[in-house]
Amino acid sequence: MIRLENISVEYRLKSERVLALRNVNLHIREGSFEAIMGPSGSGKTTLIQLIAGLLTPTAGNVVVSGENLNNLDDGKISAFRNRTIGFVFQFFNLPSYYTAVDNAALPLVFAGVDEGTRRARARALLAEFGLQERLEHKPDQLSGGEAQRVAVARALINNPKIILADEPTGNLDRETGTHVMELLQRINRERGVTVLMVTHDEKAAAFAQRVIRIEKGELA
């Protein structure tokens, strides 16, 4: 499903060269639920940005669903992200001027889906996540857990094969975090979506089938 072959990522910080990832090889099976753990600055987020095609490796290949992302132009890689990847962020990243429905439906805007279909799908998904009473609420009217559930709905709206979650419980209390993790686990089990999650939280990592540890840009 996801294959990272001899990946190195290097960038410059002022005049200093920083090696974010060094010769990483990783294979993630379809339908798995995996957690990436490691200290801050170890390269966890860089790893999922590579898989999303938001970052190009300095060396090596990123192959997702048989597609080498290095070979795709901006249009194709954007379409790939839109169809294949769903994002869940630590800080939700829900534009404040959109309602829960509009936020959940946002990826469909970039897929060219008409408004009626978009809203119907978003409503159904939000209702499935217990947010039927919060459809027309704006993010500042939602609790942290509700906002993250809207973000998860947004990640799922396009029926992606992969969900990339960057610290999904990092901004939530323990109980709410557990609910979100249960939701991700349910999605993984019921829909067969591959979930790759970056986390510091051992309890959150416990929901994963495998924990990948990374330190100083290398897999441990």
Add this chain to the structure above:
Amino acid sequence: MIRRRDYLRLTTQKLGLRRKRAVFAIISVALGVVVVVTANSLMEGVRDVAVKTIWTEEIDPNIIRVYAGENPYEFGPPNEGQNQKAKKRVQYLSESVFDEIRGWAGVEAADRPVSVQPVSISQFGKRPQPVVELQGVPEAMLLQYVTDRARLTGNTNSIPLVVGEREVQLRFDEKHGKLENDPAGETTWLGREVTIVLGDNYARLSGFIYDYAKREYKPTSDDEITTQRDAMERSFRAMYDTTIFSTTLTLKGRIVGYCPGNKVLMPFDAAVMCEKWLEQRRRLASRNPLPETDEVVYGDRGRRTPKAGEYPEGIVLVKPGADIEEVAKRIEDMGFSVATRARTFENQARAFDSTVHIVKLVAFAFGGLILGLACGLVWSTTSKTVSDSRVDIGLFRALGATKREIRRLFLGEAVLQGVLGTVFGMVLGWALALAISRWVISFARGQVFDPEEAMLIPDSIFSINLRFCILLIVGAAVVSLLAGLLPANRAANVDPVKALKRE
């Protein structure tokens, strides 16, 4: 691939977030457009009115009016000091000049026009615009307006008169107080005996007042006429022996033909006699008569007053079929100014066109300047939106928006500001132009002395040039597109990784 409707939705949503700034940019664009649209909407109409109201039909197509020109070979008096610049003097027309012109092939007659005033023709007294001046012209010129020569040489000692068509084609309906067209005017007046009252100082008193709003004449009240008469008498008493000055001479006249415009023409010789009588009366009545002297008097700009036998004005009648422009050119070569029907129309139209052109240029330059500043504001608003939307841009990119789509989103925002501002400005400009048009029309009607001329002034000078409006909208879209290009490119190149990173 974002749908077109969604582009508009996303753009307006983004613009709505920076409402104050966007409104400011839109108003700025609108201000520039208002200036340009107002000027454009009015100038076309103003030109149209000007062309319509140029009274060239008063100038007979066979007549050249000649005016004193500046003679570059005569200079100011020698005792005026060495440092003073040489002054040009007016070269007046004289008998020798007329003699020379009369000798040219194609010229029927050439003479000075004799202006006889004040005068009243009793039968015209009840007309809204009383006749106060008779113009003496050469016999040949008078003859061309006389269709029936028998009337001219009848067994009567009355003076033949040629009346301007405008004097007889309008009839005043006393019952309704309205000026009306009189289709039978010419036949009514032709051959009619009239009484000419020479030296009628009160000929200018108007028995009617024209209401421009209703386009109607109303009889002047007795009080108003008494006030006017008193004011006139006061001014006469200050200058003249009023008994002598109020002496009038009654002559008999008869209408023998019609000429263009509203002049009343009489034979040159009769006019000279009338002029002499009026001059003698004026000299007698004047308390301090001017001394007869040969001293040369210089007026404004070094202009010398005409000596005896010098005239500031002349008329030349060209034979039918002769080239009037060729004769006019020869007169010009002698150092005089000339006016023909064609030249007057062309000159006035050209002068007006150049004025309209200058006003338009100034308005367009001013509008362009404001639009330039407005474009700066559009650029600044779009830049600010880009800066404030970095996280959203990063999110959109992560969710599948391409760089091209992000660019189009922000370009759309800039174009939307430009086009909204232009449309808003256009509507405001039209409203302003309409208001100005109304004001100008009412002002113009108040300024035009002759009500018949006022009737030619239309109800509005406002016009919409659709092609110009479309060009303006397209232009505004292109200019705002250019203004938004830089910020939109910046937005497209936002690194989603950096944009989504939160410390």
